[in-house]
Amino acid sequence: MSDALQFHLEHTCGQARAGMITTRRGSIPTPVFMPVGTQATVKALSPLELEEAGASIILGNTYHLYLRPGHELIRRFGGLHRFMAWDRPILTDSGGFQVFSLGDLRTISEEGVEFRSHLDGSRHFIGPEQAMDIQEALGSDIMMAFDECPPSTADYQYVQRSLQLTTRWAERCLQAWRQRDRQALFGIIQGGLYQDLRLQSLTQLMELDFPGYAIGGLSVGEPPCQMYEVIENLAPHMPADRPRYLMGVGTPVDLVEAVARGVDMFDCVMPTRNARNGTLFTSTGKLNIKNARYADDHEPVDARCECYTCRTFSRGYLRHLYRTGEILGLRLNSLHNIHYYINLMQQIRGAILENRFDVLRDSVLDIYK
Amino acid sequence: MSDALQFHLEHTCGQARAGMITTRRGSIPTPVFMPVGTQATVKALSPLELEEAGASIILGNTYHLYLRPGHELIRRFGGLHRFMAWDRPILTDSGGFQVFSLGDLRTISEEGVEFRSHLDGSRHFIGPEQAMDIQEALGSDIMMAFDECPPSTADYQYVQRSLQLTTRWAERCLQAWRQRDRQALFGIIQGGLYQDLRLQSLTQLMELDFPGYAIGGLSVGEPPCQMYEVIENLAPHMPADRPRYLMGVGTPVDLVEAVARGVDMFDCVMPTRNARNGTLFTSTGKLNIKNARYADDHEPVDARCECYTCRTFSRGYLRHLYRTGEILGLRLNSLHNIHYYINLMQQIRGAILENRFDVLRDSVLDIYK
Ligand SMILES: [Zn+2]
Ligand SMILES: [Zn+2]
Numbered sequence: 001m002s003d004a005l006q007f008h009l010e011h012t013c014g015q016a017r018a019g020m021i022t023t024r025r026g027s028i029p030t031p032v033f034m035p036v037g038t039q040a041t042v043k044a045l046s047p048l049e050l051e052e053a054g055a056s057i058i059l060g061n062t063y064h065l066y067l068r069p070g071h072e073l074i075r076r077f078g079g080l081h082r083f084m085a086w087d088r089p090i091l092t093d094s095g096g097f098q099v100f101s102l103g104d105l106r107t108i109s110e111e112g113v114e115f116r117s118h119l120d121g122s123r124h125f126i127g128p129e130q131a132m133d134i135q136e137a138l139g140s141d142i143m144m145a146f147d148e149c150p151p152s153t154a155d156y157q158y159v160q161r162s163l164q165l166t167t168r169w170a171e172r173c174l175q176a177w178r179q180r181d182r183q184a185l186f187g188i189i190q191g192g193l194y195q196d197l198r199l200q201s202l203t204q205l206m207e208l209d210f211p212g213y214a215i216g217g218l219s220v221g222e223p224p225c226q227m228y229e230v231i232e233n234l235a236p237h238m239p240a241d242r243p244r245y246l247m248g249v250g251t252p253v254d255l256v257e258a259v260a261r262g263v264d265m266f267d268c269v270m271p272t273r274n275a276r277n278g279t280l281f282t283s284t285g286k287l288n289i290k291n292a293r294y295a296d297d298h299e300p301v302d303a304r305c306e307c308y309t310c311r312t313f314s315r316g317y318l319r320h321l322y323r324t325g326e327i328l329g330l331r332l333n334s335l336h337n338i339h340y341y342i343n344l345m346q347q348i349r350g351a352i353l354e355n356r357f358d359v360l361r362d363s364v365l366d367i368y369k
Numbered sequence: 370m371s372d373a374l375q376f377h378l379e380h381t382c383g384q385a386r387a388g389m390i391t392t393r394r395g396s397i398p399t400p401v402f403m404p405v406g407t408q409a410t411v412k413a414l415s416p417l418e419l420e421e422a423g424a425s426i427i428l429g430n431t432y433h434l435y436l437r438p439g440h441e442l443i444r445r446f447g448g449l450h451r452f453m454a455w456d457r458p459i460l461t462d463s464g465g466f467q468v469f470s471l472g473d474l475r476t477i478s479e480e481g482v483e484f485r486s487h488l489d490g491s492r493h494f495i496g497p498e499q500a501m502d503i504q505e506a507l508g509s510d511i512m513m514a515f516d517e518c519p520p521s522t523a524d525y526q527y528v529q530r531s532l533q534l535t536t537r538w539a540e541r542c543l544q545a546w547r548q549r550d551r552q553a554l555f556g557i558i559q560g561g562l563y564q565d566l567r568l569q570s571l572t573q574l575m576e577l578d579f580p581g582y583a584i585g586g587l588s589v590g591e592p593p594c595q596m597y598e599v600i601e602n603l604a605p606h607m608p609a610d611r612p613r614y615l616m617g618v619g620t621p622v623d624l625v626e627a628v629a630r631g632v633d634m635f636d637c638v639m640p641t642r643n644a645r646n647g648t649l650f651t652s653t654g655k656l657n658i659k660n661a662r663y664a665d666d667h668e669p670v671d672a673r674c675e676c677y678t679c680r681t682f683s684r685g686y687l688r689h690l691y692r693t694g695e696i697l698g699l700r701l702n703s704l705h706n707i708h709y710y711i712n713l714m715q716q717i718r719g720a721i722l723e724n725r726f727d728v729l730r731d732s733v734l735d736i737y738k
Contacts, residue, residue: 039689039690039693039695040686040689040690041690041695041697043695043696043697044696044697044700045697046677046697046700046701047681048677048681068689068692068693069664069685069689069692073664073665073685076665077667077683077685077686083683083685083686083689084686085681085682085686295438295442296442296445298445298446308415308417312416312417312454313454314446314452316438316442316446316452317409317446317452317453317454319438320408320409320437320438320452321408321409321410323437323438324408324437326408326410326412327412327413327696327699327700328410328412328413328414328415330696331413331415331696331700332415
């Protein structure tokens with residue numbers, strides 16, 4: 001474990017877990033959804049709004065922040081928390097996923113990855129030591145080990161070699177990890193859809209003893225049932241006393257299905273990205289505010305939602321804002337969706353603590369399947 | 370006067386006036402700046418933020434709202450206040466200015482104006498009766514009479530004929546004005562840069578006895594000194610017991626110069642539009658947040674400003690948000706600029722009440738000239 005993070009497993013309901021992560025910047029009740037603040041802002045929302053929505057932790061993207069405004073600049077500002085005025089916990093990813101999905105002309109070596117910036121074509125190198133140094137500059141409360149994310153089309157042999165590289169990189173991350181009393185470090189399990197490789201990856205990382213473990217390389221195009229299967233087979237082997245983080249997931253159904261299989265932490269751009277496209281999550285399912293049927297609709301997006309958007313505005317008004325391209329529409333939609341996701345996780349947690357998670361899971365599946 | 374609006378002139382300092390407009394939706398201390406809510410939203414800001422910034426009245430654009438979402442739809446929502454969740458006063462323009470500046474293929478007749486929508490080319494007709502009906506549907510607290518806005522290049526003869534048409538239209542607006550206990554109606558003085566025509570227009574409108582008078586057709590490209598001259602010669606002839614509204618103006622210098630000549634009310638897209646372009650108004654002058662010099666600047670935009678932006682974020686962070694095209698940047702910049710404008714008007718009012726307006730005016734001129 002790390003002095004920077006404690007995890008207390010409070011209760012289980014089947015495989016579903018309710019717990020509490022404690023950091024020096026505050027506690028994180030789990031299961032938790034972490035809004036994504038890619039470029040030092042959760043798109044369209046202010047830190048005040050995120051706090052009011054009940055966000056207990058947000059995510060920052062190392063790759064993006066490294067390129068713009070640069071981690072050394074953020075270091076001079078006293079870290080990402082002060083830079084973006086968010087004083088609750090922050091988790092930063094390692095940059096690995098974006099290097100592999102956004103960087104051009106990547107060259108992977110034992111040392112790390114050389115790539116060109118997707119912004120201006122400039123050449124960069126990130127390896128485990130650089131990823132740790134950048135995240136130290138950002139000052140996140142939870143850092144992620146630098147991993148290789150193989151393409152979803154990679155064959156068994158590639159995935160096997162890749163996860164072994166990820167393990168060696170994880171070891172170097174541990175060695176480069178300095179602020180152990182301030183920043184926790186999670187390892188990332190790879191192995192694609194190969195069950196034995198997932199277990200191999202997990203076993204290797206557990207030997208290194210991380211304060212938390214993430215499941216990477218899922219939700220990259222495979223059918224949801226395959227993702228659920230990987231989690232279902234993997235989670236029972238993961239240490240019960242460490243938080244489990246499923247990276248980049250997902251839909252409301254994904255959340256309940258992964259919680260049902262023992263996952264504690266999630267992040268996804270879906271609520272904010274969908275909001276900007278006019279897709280809203282509600283207690284009765286998805287709602288596309290672009291639709292002409294809402295033009296004269298005086299009801300709120302979700303009568304059961306207590307967010308500023310739903311307390312104040314009608315579907316008709318939101319549809320007008322969407323149609324006219326008004327920024328306020330992007331704001332109000334984003335605010336609502338983030339509320340929905342955070343509220344859903346709070347409901348999930350409550351249901352686990354009261355041994356009625358299965359009922360809640362079924363109701364989410366009913367609505368969203 | 371109208372039952373819908375009372376104006377009390379509290380104090381003068383030279384020609385500068387401090388007053389109080391009272392409506393059934395609240396009081397408006399003058400001089401006042403009205404943020405522009407073109408499409409039923411002051412761009413990038415929530416109604417809550419406008420209230421917190423101290424906005425006592427905002428403006429809606431009849432032309433835009435007529436086209437999208439349509440005034441009949443807004444009527445069904447209970448009016449613009451309920452549609453956009455703003456319960457303080459709203460002033461709507463008559464649509465005239467936009468019909469003339471945005472509408473295509475305009476045909477002006479005694480009856481009104483036929484034009485094509487700038488959005489989809491559809492054909493429309495607005496005359497005085499339509500302008501009043503639309504504004505009645507919007508339910509604004511202050512309506513504007515429908516006027517012709519001649520091009521800034523129009524000659525004496527054209528401007529003279531035009532202002533007479535505007536007077537006849539104003540008379541028809543008075544006749545079509547129904548909700549006299551709920552909605553006030555202002556006449557609009559035209560006459561271009563011709564002093565005698567301005568007085569002619571004013572005299573004709575005063576005979577019709579409006580609850581307030583606006584000066585239209587200025588700030589359309591002429592040098593500021595010419596605008597100030599028109600106001601300076603016109604204001605002393607305007608009734609002292611009615612509010613005076615200079616439409617579509619302006620810069621901080623314009624505001625103090627027009628107040629110095631007896632104007633009470635202003636609206637302008639400048640604070641919000643400039644904000645979205647990265648230009649911020651501060652107590653020490655304009656600041657362009659795009660500039661690389663602010664990248665590493667840990668200071669707030671304006672240390673003397675008490676807005677959320679200045680209380681919470683650095684110039685370096687705002688520059689990062691601008692550079693990365695983040696919506697939060699547009700929000701925080703807009704919030705600050707609206708705060709600046711409203712605060713400036715509050716300072717102006719305080720200075721008038723304390724007979725020290727000239728000192729304040731000089732300091733604004735020092736900073737912004
Ligand atoms: Zn809501
Ligand atoms: Zn400010």
